[in-house]
Amino acid sequence: MTEAPSARAAQEGFQAAKEGFQEEALPYLDAVYRFALRLSGSPDQAADLVQETFLRAFRSWDQYTRGTKAKSWLFTICRNLFLRGRERMLRHDQLIERNMERDDTLPDPVNPVWASVDSADPEGAFFDALVDAEILDAIDALPEEYRAVILLSDLEGLAYQEIADVLGIPVGTVKSRLFRGRRRLQEALYAYAVEMGHIPAGVASRDGG
């Protein structure tokens, strides 16, 4: 069947629409990979997630509203793919997550981790002593609902509303999980810093322990 002029025009129009994808979506490949890696904990799974995410995004590029940020949209697709894959095996985790969502309260304004380090290292210099692998391990050990918001906010720079859109939760829940998650992460990093000797143990334990 020979190509009619209209068919070629349609094909070129299709190609042109997809070219926007290269400028607007492909640059986020690294960010999506990092996110997928932290979600799945596996480079192989992350690679699969990246490929599937970009394929889906590419296929629905025409429906994508340019008003929203491509980065958030890609993260949404990626996370949904991840959850769908996990859903088949771990249904009870979702029940836990649903329970977590009801906690919209913000944590105590006085940061207990800061209170612990107070005189030993009030400015948190011990954070500098930690290497990337240690920080990533601590992030990976966080409960998923905390890890997701921290990844999106503190590693990928999304705003509260963007995170709310990606995860499909209210902004209030984003803030609550974010602030609690950060505390939890600080506790873990602090404990690790004590273990590694970045903070003298004698000064570190101020509870008489």
Add this chain to the structure above:
Amino acid sequence: MVQEFLDGALEDVSAEQVRAHFEACSRCYPHLRFERSFREALARVTRGEGAPTDLKRRVVDLLASAAGHDASGTPEGDG
């Protein structure tokens, strides 16, 4: 408040007031420094971490063949 301030989530006027307070107040300033050190450590983590090169290539190939396949519905090699 510190969290929202550092997240850039406060309106300009409030942000300015909060910043001025935290930097002047000797009790609050260490909290701010502490939170900043924490954020800086996290921000450091992502630098240099990217997708493997072969993965990028695979994605581009995948999209190229998807484009060819979806556009014409006929096998590639028309043009």
